[in-house]
Amino acid sequence: MDTVPTICSTDRPNGKPLSKVTIVGSGQVGMACAFSLVTQGITDEVALVDMVKDKLAGEVMDLQQGSVFTPGVKIYGSTDYSVTKDSKICVITAGARQKEGESRLQLIEKNVQILKQTIPQLLKYSPNAILLLVTNPVDVLTYCAWKISGRPVGTVIGTGTSLDTGRLKFLIAEKINISPKCVHIWIIGEHGDSSVPVWSRLQIGGVNLQELNHPSGISEEKSLEELHKAVVNSAYDIIKLKGYTSWAIGLNVADICRTILHNSRRIHAVTTLVQGFYGVAEEVFASLPCVLDTSGISNVIPLEVNDDEKEKFLQATNTLYEVQQSTGL
């Protein structure tokens, strides 16, 4: 009897995946990252790892069973890191939950231990992978990941203030009724409550803020301060309403992965070594606009900021440096 021709081989051409992303942590954020990558068809394969076997298995099965409705991404997972082999990018969302009364430094120590467990395993199977940190506090943990990995600085990236920047673009766009894609602004420095919006470089469709006599009064200083407060408060509001945040960070991570995997050389506000910028003397990680391609960070944009913005950036990097040094890495 003739052998039935193979019509759906799971074998890979030359044995390696074309483009594969591993996500460490199948929690709220990790699954939002996976869902965003899969539904947009940004990569050919998504591997998920977690230490909680049943939750991981349930999430993988559930996402796999949507395959007929998506562009056709191979999805699999395991508690065994061999499943991550040949990843181009490893996204780290694994983190400990902050317990009642636990200090920030105690939480950092727990998350550093997670990095010490996971990064050697990831690099064992994908020695040339780019590491993309999401776990908080993301700037400090990106520094720690760089130290633990021993990899070149441009290949260890944190999502940094890219989510902060995306949220601000959305809020400005809502206020003046235009697409967020026409709002050009950067938030730099430390991700979260102490981030630094670079108002001096805000442009709407190429028009400087100062020339924009918009009826909403967006150009007034009070309005700008309120917008930055809204970026921070919205994160806390979402936590109050649904207990966690996931969709915006998942879409943000997928967008960063798309730029890297497609070699687009688009610019994202991500965490990297900022020593030498704005007078930073120490080896400290914070966010600046960076050009991303298949090598990771190829360039850091020397964004011109005013004196107030520079001062706030330096204050943030001083604080970050102290916390980074406290990790002992």
Ligand SMILES: NC(=O)c1ccc[n+]([C@@H]2O[C@H](COP(=O)([O-])OP(=O)(O)OC[C@H]3O[C@@H](n4cnc5c(N)ncnc54)[C@H](O)[C@@H]3O)[C@@H](O)[C@H]2O)c1
């Ligand atoms: N950078 C940002 O903009 C941003 C935005 C939102 C959330 N976050 C951060 O993302 C992280 C994850 O948030 P979440 O809501 O998904 O939390 P979560 O608790 O839902 O998920 C964390 C997952 O990590 C797993 N995990 C813990 N230790 C592990 C280990 N050693 N190996 C493998 N997996 C391990 C857990 O089992 C869990 O599934 C948090 O630190 C959060 O602050 C960052």
Ligand SMILES: O=C1C[C@](c2ccsc2)(c2cccc(Nc3ccc(F)cc3)n2)NC(=O)[C@H]1Sc1ccccc1Cl
């Ligand atoms: O960074 C986070 C984590 C958080 C969060 C943190 C404070 S309020 C909401 C989040 C969600 C779920 C769990 C945690 N845990 C956590 C937070 C901080 C940390 F240092 C360690 C763990 N954080 N969710 C978010 O959307 C973001 S983005 C954000 C937060 C504050 C100001 C501005 C921004 Cl754009």
